[in-house]
Amino acid sequence: MAESNKKPIKDRIAEVAGKFAATRFVRAIMDAGYSVISFSIIGSIFLILTVLPKAIPVPGFAAWYVGTIGRFTNLFQSVYNATMGIIALVFSGTFAYSYTKIYRDEEHLSLIPIDGLMMFLMGFFITVAELVWKNGRVEFITLFTKDKMIAGGYQASPLAGIYRIGAVGIFIGLVVAWITVQIYRFTIKHNWQIKMPDSVPSGVANSFSAMIPGFCVAVVMSAINMALVMAGTDLFNVLFIPFSFISDIADTWWGFLIILFLIHFLWWFGIHGATIISSFYSPIVLANMQANVNQGAHHVFAGEILNAFVTIGGSGATLGVAIWLALRARSTQLKELGKVEIVPAVFNINEPILFGLPIVYNIDLFIPFICAPMASGLVAYLAIAAKIVPVIIVQQPWPTPVGLGGYLATTSWQGGLVSIICAIVAFLIWYPFIKHFDNVTLKNEKSNATPDAA
Structure with missing residues (x-):
């Protein structure tokens, strides 16, 4: 029987996604997305100055604000508009x-x-x-x-x-x-x-x-x-x-989860899913955040919601994984990897884990890599949709650490607290898988160890 020349499904998916990411249109949109990062963060900083009484609900602060910083709110608004x-x-x-x-x-x-x-x-x-x-x-x-x-x-x-x-x-x-x-x-x-x-x-x-x-x-x-x-x-x-139609879909809980799934599904194949998928949703989150600010809208899918509440520690929501590896892993290899990754993870950078564990192409870690960010995303979505957490009105820098990112994005302590809860929920999904992976790795290390010479 002739041997099949068909490529494995994972190779075919990676090839299609790679070709799509290499198209001229997508590459140009990626450049456009990068270009607005600094503008949106600068605008958000000045927006924070106009909502300080809301962000700092301390008795007496609002009155002090009105007589000092508050006198310049129209100037701050001008910078935001610019x-x-x-x-x-x-x-x-x-x-x-x-x-x-x-x-x-x-x-x-x-x-x-x-x-x-x-x-x-x-x-x-x-x-x-x-x-x-x-x-x-x-x-x-x-x-x-x-x-x-x-x-x-x-x-x-x-x-x-x-x-x-x-x-x-x-x-x-x-x-x-x-x-x-x-x-x-x-x-x-x-x-x-x-x-x-x-x-x-x-x-x-x-x-x-x-x-x-x-x-x-x-x-x-x-x-x-x-x-x-x-x-x-x-x-x-x-x-x-059509823009409103697409935006409405993305702003639903199931649309939000589909976006999270696609980002991490592509990442598992070694393709930067966040860059590709964000090239499509960037216009939506920017428009929704501006509507939240200017029109008092209640859009959940806005601003940097992923970095504030979902991908804490990096894609896959791996902050808890990095901490656990550094402190609790029994495998020497994984413990050393955790020590290397723990500081970058605080700032939502996790390439050492993605390619060092590795997570990419690792079927043993596919489920938590997909499900952990979806779980933390669902917690954040429900908290904002139920108005437990205010809507996102600020574009915080994506490397902002857990807690602080949620606080800045929503200018509320509730946002900071839910951000921490989201990180815990994600780690609970990861825990049984990373513990099992640590045991298997430790076993392999012991079996590959060279006995001491007699």
Whole structure:
């Protein structure tokens, strides 16, 4: 019988996931996700300054705050609006820049990344203004109510800045960026550009080479938006429908658990599941966190919920494992690994355990690696959904230690306490498996030991 040439299922899954992660679109989104980390953390720091009385419920502190730091809350809000309030521009703009650069490098086209970024900004702002078809002409919407203020087509508020360029506009921005880069690429591939003599300075030549592609972007985006305005809507509202649908699913307990499963299922194959899956949910958690802040919404899936409550110690929620290995493991190998890992684990870094135990491709540790973060995630979800813990309103740095991360994310002691509980729950899932693995490893160490010479 001919020997089967089929690859093992784990190799096929790893191959498919690897190819997906290597696609140009996903790589550009990953770059965009990295770009907003510092912006969101800076904005969150200044947001904390505006909610200090809530974060520090000490008698007399609120009165002291009003007469001191509280006098500058509008300034703090301005900084927040200048970071989280323009996050769609930063996220989608970085995507456009990176996407253009990838095509330039891999297809060897004369694309200029900064031109791709500038064209995206033009195309995106075509969709930002709210228009209406009225009396046979296009008009800017002007509306002043208790809940909404739109002047000259732009909706704004002191708490959110210009509405459509904040986190709520990330998904729309990505679509516009993709269209922009594809138009730019098409025009350059077909040589639709103004070429200047070699004697002309490169800066001047580049500005002229982007003129025809930029004009095409303006025409296409205007035509799409105009057709929708005449139909009684606009591009932003049309694209916001699927984004809201996906966001609603991700914000359910079962949607949240599916996300956690996918992250760790990919990690078990040695693929950075957090990076791949977060490239899709980043727009959702950013938009949800901003809605929690500005609109008083109650979104559980927001901000850095994973690092605050779920992946404590790193992917797989392995903080308790690292501590147990360092203090209680009988195997010399595992005890030494625990000593190496215990400090990084405090800051949610666990590559030594992932590849040192190893967890990757280790069928004996597959169940706790998948189930521990899902269990801690479910505890956190239920606590926030039941309003035992306030919603997440702050983007804390991902290496923030257990307890402090939950406290900062929710600006509440309840968040800090539940964060610690989540770490304990995760370790309870891990305990029987890691103890058994320690016994097996110890047995192997003894059997492989070389007897002393007579």
